Amino acid sequence: MAACSIEDVLAKAEQDEAEKLKSITVQKELDLEFDIGNLVAYDKNRIDIRQFREQKKEDFLRSLARDNTQLLVNEIWKHPTERVEEVIVVKLPEPTTPLPREKPPPKPRPPTKWEEFAKLKGIQKKKKTNLVWDDVAKNELHRLRNIARAQKIKVPGVGLTPTAQQSKTDLARAVNVAKSSTASAGKFQDRLPKEKAPRNTGKKRKFQPVIGNFSNEKQRQLDLLKVMDSKKPRLDVNKAVNKQMREDDREESAAKFKKGGKKGRKGGNFSGKGKGGGGKGKGKGRAGGKGQGPPSGKKGAGKPGKH
Amino acid sequence: MKQYGGVIKPKTKRAKRFLDNRAPKLTENIKNAMIMKGGNTSMTVTQALKDIYALKKPSAVLYKNTPCRLCKNSQSSVFCLCLQEFFSKKTDSSLFLFGSHNKKRPNNLIFGRLFDFHVLDMIELGIEKYISLSDIKSSKCPEGTKPMLVFAGEAFDHENDHKRLKSLLTDFFRGPVVPSVRLAGLEHVLHFTALEGKIYMRSYRSLLKKSGCRTPRIELEEIGPSFDFILRRTHLASDDLYKTAHRQPKALKPKKKKNISHDTFGTKFGRLHMQKQDLAKLQTRKMKGLRKRRGPAAAAAAVVEGETSPKTTEVE
Numbered sequence A: 001m002a003a004c005s006i007e008d009v010l011a012k013a014e015q016d017e018a019e020k021l022k023s024i025t026v027q028k029e030l031d032l033e034f035d036i037g038n039l040v041a042y043d044k045n046r047i048d049i050r051q052f053r054e055q056k057k058e059d060f061l062r063s064l065a066r067d068n069t070q071l072l073v074n075e076i077w078k079h080p081t082e083r084v085e086e087v088i089v090v091k092l093p094e095p096t097t098p099l100p101r102e103k104p105p106p107k108p109r110p111p112t113k114w115e116e117f118a119k120l121k122g123i124q125k126k127k128k129t130n131l132v133w134d135d136v137a138k139n140e141l142h143r144l145r146n147i148a149r150a151q152k153i154k155v156p157g158v159g160l161t162p163t164a165q166q167s168k169t170d171l172a173r174a175v176n177v178a179k180s181s182t183a184s185a186g187k188f189q190d191r192l193p194k195e196k197a198p199r200n201t202g203k204k205r206k207f208q209p210v211i212g213n214f215s216n217e218k219q220r221q222l223d224l225l226k227v228m229d230s231k232k233p234r235l236d237v238n239k240a241v242n243k244q245m246r247e248d249d250r251e252e253s254a255a256k257f258k259k260g261g262k263k264g265r266k267g268g269n270f271s272g273k274g275k276g277g278g279g280k281g282k283g284k285g286r287a288g289g290k291g292q293g294p295p296s297g298k299k300g301a302g303k304p305g306k307h
Numbered sequence B: 001m002k003q004y005g006g007v008i009k010p011k012t013k014r015a016k017r018f019l020d021n022r023a024p025k026l027t028e029n030i031k032n033a034m035i036m037k038g039g040n041t042s043m044t045v046t047q048a049l050k051d052i053y054a055l056k057k058p059s060a061v062l063y064k065n066t067p068c069r070l071c072k073n074s075q076s077s078v079f080c081l082c083l084q085e086f087f088s089k090k091t092d093s094s095l096f097l098f099g100s101h102n103k104k105r106p107n108n109l110i111f112g113r114l115f116d117f118h119v120l121d122m123i124e125l126g127i128e129k130y131i132s133l134s135d136i137k138s139s140k141c142p143e144g145t146k147p148m149l150v151f152a153g154e155a156f157d158h159e160n161d162h163k164r165l166k167s168l169l170t171d172f173f174r175g176p177v178v179p180s181v182r183l184a185g186l187e188h189v190l191h192f193t194a195l196e197g198k199i200y201m202r203s204y205r206s207l208l209k210k211s212g213c214r215t216p217r218i219e220l221e222e223i224g225p226s227f228d229f230i231l232r233r234t235h236l237a238s239d240d241l242y243k244t245a246h247r248q249p250k251a252l253k254p255k256k257k258k259n260i261s262h263d264t265f266g267t268k269f270g271r272l273h274m275q276k277q278d279l280a281k282l283q284t285r286k287m288k289g290l291r292k293r294r295g296p297a298a299a300a301a302a303v304v305e306g307e308t309s310p311k312t313t314e315v316e
Helices: A002-022 A049-054 A057-077 A113-121 A135-150 A168-180 A214-229 A237-261 A267-288 A290-306 B013-022 B043-056 B081-091 B160-173 B239-246 B297-301
Strands: A033-035 A040-043 A081-084 A087-091 B033-037 B060-062 B095-100 B108-115 B118-131 B148-152 B180-182 B188-195 B198-209 B217-222 B226-235 B260-262 B268-273 B312-315
Touching: A040 A057, A049 A057, A057 B148, A057 B188, A057 B198, A057 B217, B033 B043, B033 B081, B043 B060, B043 B095, B043 B108, B043 B118, B043 B160, B081 B095, B081 B108, B081 B118, B095 B160, B108 B160, B108 B239, B118 B160, B118 B239, B148 B160, B160 B188, B160 B226
Parallel strands: A040 B148, B033 B060, B033 B095, B148 B188
Antiparallel strands: A033 A040, A081 A087, A087 B180, B095 B108, B108 B118, B118 B226, B188 B198, B198 B217, B198 B226, B260 B268, B268 B312
16 A cells, blocks of 8 residues: 555656656757857757748747757756856856967067076076064064173174175165274275265154153243243353364464564554454453353463463 | 067057057957948848847947958959958957848858958858848847857758858857856847758747746747858868967966876875885884883884885875
8 A cells, every 4th residue: 555655656756847847858869069158059950851841931940949949048057056246147167169269379478688687697586575573582682782781792783793694785784884984984985986975874863753742842842932032142151162262273373374474564453353352252251251261261371372 | 578569569558458458368358240341232231231230249340331442442342351351450350241242142241250360261141031130029138148059950060161150150149258147148049050051040039937947948039130041152261270270378278186086986086195104113003012122022022003105195
């Protein structure tokens, strides 16, 4: 009993399947060849000429076309599909029919001037490694620096100790440092014929950040205003003293020269000059207050020397 | 720096891009077609050319009456090859369709293709019966849909001329080569039947109907132009020119994966290449009893477990 029913069930299932597939199955003598990449189907079956003549041409062709298209679509639907932006799309394979190209395949382009030069010199392309600052190593570096400072060992600057791979900038810096470490700070060092003067060697200016310490900024602004307000001229004592000393030296040498050269004629002028210089100096000294001592002292010392 | 075929050196980036698009490439652009009329054309031919232009839009250009100015051929009804070569360079086309009409060859269409701007193949087809797009009243497929092509008939397989014609028609009508296609967009079908020396071309719109299973049932509705062609003269390329045209650059060949092989049952096998192993120094499971003892017992205690070949190992 059970066996019968199982057989029945299976048979029924098969029938159902056949029914389902009836609408899409097509009977053909020879299977068609497909090129799905190009969406082409080749039907090699013999066409019945008699049937063609009996039926109306169009109907015959249409039914033939329908059958072939059905087979082609069946084949296309066997391929994998995917969903792209709410649309179901079937992934096509590569086209298999060999079709001639439009243009001949591209020729390898001739090497550029640089490529030829590089080949000649044996230069290879070097990829710059992404060097990242190592935090652990930084601690080590600072520790060593502190030790050096504590023990008062002199440590040369960055890049001056030769390492394995020295870049162009490192070498240039080392050369500059070596050049300027002479008695006259590198002013009289010879240069190679085509060597250019080093750039970026001026003093590096440091600026305060735009928005930083508010109290600092306020203090600075107030100080500036105070200076602008005061009636007293700002006098840098050191500068004034040095200037005065230079003036005196110049005077003396000029006087010596003039006295030696023209004896009587420029005598009067000389005294006038001396008086003017003296007056100026005295005035300056009095304004400074503190500065009275040195100029007069100097003058005193100078005069006995002359005579 | 690329060499640009002599005359024009690009001065702007846009011009450079334009010339690079037209230069020989590894994967090529879709082939453009030039559709032109001869001097004397009948209404049939004109309409036919317009219809094929509609099928092939946007990768086609339709020209009007063009007399050949290069060679002193005043009769523009005569098909002039230098015209093809000149215009193909202008519009970067490698397919052409020339229509003409005279008493000896009425309603003549010449399908042709070029390789490197020189003629490769030309096939002449005469129109015996023609129903145009406008005559058939039905809703048409949108422009630019990739059509499905079907070639029916033994002739397409047995006869040389027909084989070339098949290749030419595929080239002409296939549209852009795409990696995937929208399933609902498979609307257009072009069906070519070769029978008794004639070629019937029909164009249908396919309707995907529900069937019991995933694959739909196809119903066809005729839309497009329908042609009854008869094969006339042919001018096919020589075998070696044909072979040269098919030569693909090496870069397009798929790379082979080495050291992978398949069994008859479908199991995938791989090969591993190992260095030579010193069997004496092999570390196997530590068994205290088997440890090397100083003295005569040492030789007896040394046991090598497992068999491994020194060089390669088959891994499943």
